[in-house]
Amino acid sequence: MRSWKVAVVLAVISLLLAVALAAAQEPVRDFAQLNTRLRPGDTIWVTDAQGREIKGRIQTLSPDAVVLKGNGDRTFGAADVTTIRLRGIDTLRSGALIGLGVGAASGLALCAAGDATGSDWAWCGAIFGAIGAGIGVGIDALTPGRKILAYRAPGAAGAPSARLSIAPVVTPRARGVAVLVVF
Numbered sequence: 001m002r003s004w005k006v007a008v009v010l011a012v013i014s015l016l017l018a019v020a021l022a023a024a025q026e027p028v029r030d031f032a033q034l035n036t037r038l039r040p041g042d043t044i045w046v047t048d049a050q051g052r053e054i055k056g057r058i059q060t061l062s063p064d065a066v067v068l069k070g071n072g073d074r075t076f077g078a079a080d081v082t083t084i085r086l087r088g089i090d091t092l093r094s095g096a097l098i099g100l101g102v103g104a105a106s107g108l109a110l111c112a113a114g115d116a117t118g119s120d121w122a123w124c125g126a127i128f129g130a131i132g133a134g135i136g137v138g139i140d141a142l143t144p145g146r147k148i149l150a151y152r153a154p155g156a157a158g159a160p161s162a163r164l165s166i167a168p169v170v171t172p173r174a175r176g177v178a179v180l181v182v183f
Contacts, residue, residue, distance in 0.1 A: 165182070
């Protein structure tokens with residue numbers, strides 16, 4: 001009876017981690033592919049070859065240059081740009097869903113630890129899930145969307161050097177989490 005409770009908690013945690021990892025996107029490495037991530041009117045931060053970061057709104061975007069409108073128009077050629085970042089859109093929905101999942105999982109874990117029975121499971125998940133959703137919406141409303149790396153020039157410094165992979169392990173003889181770090 002106790003083993004299926006652990007399996008449920010591990011499955012919920014794994015699902016939450018999988019959703020977070022699936023949202024990550026690799027930046028484009030070819031300047032000509034910027035139109036797949038950016039469009040005129042977007043606010044971006046361009047880091048030039050000298051390491052200066054310039055914020056501006058895209059006026060025009062072509063396969064070999066981007067023109068920013070800000071304190072005067074600035075044109076950046078492909079050779080002059082090391083990275084381009086943009087502010088990600090963060091809706092309150094994502095905070096609510098993450099908070100709901102974390103709250104419900106915490107409630108179920110507490111019920112499992114306290115040997116709850118019958119309808120107590122539903123109440124634990126519902127109450128803690130609602131509290132978590134409220135906290136998630138509040139946190140999401142107070143934090144702006146983070147900057148997302150849309151472009152990194154080939155050979156630019158700051159390329160990721162390590163990867164982390166987390167997966168649940170549930171077998172008849174073992175239960176746990178497998179962690180893989182690749183350098």
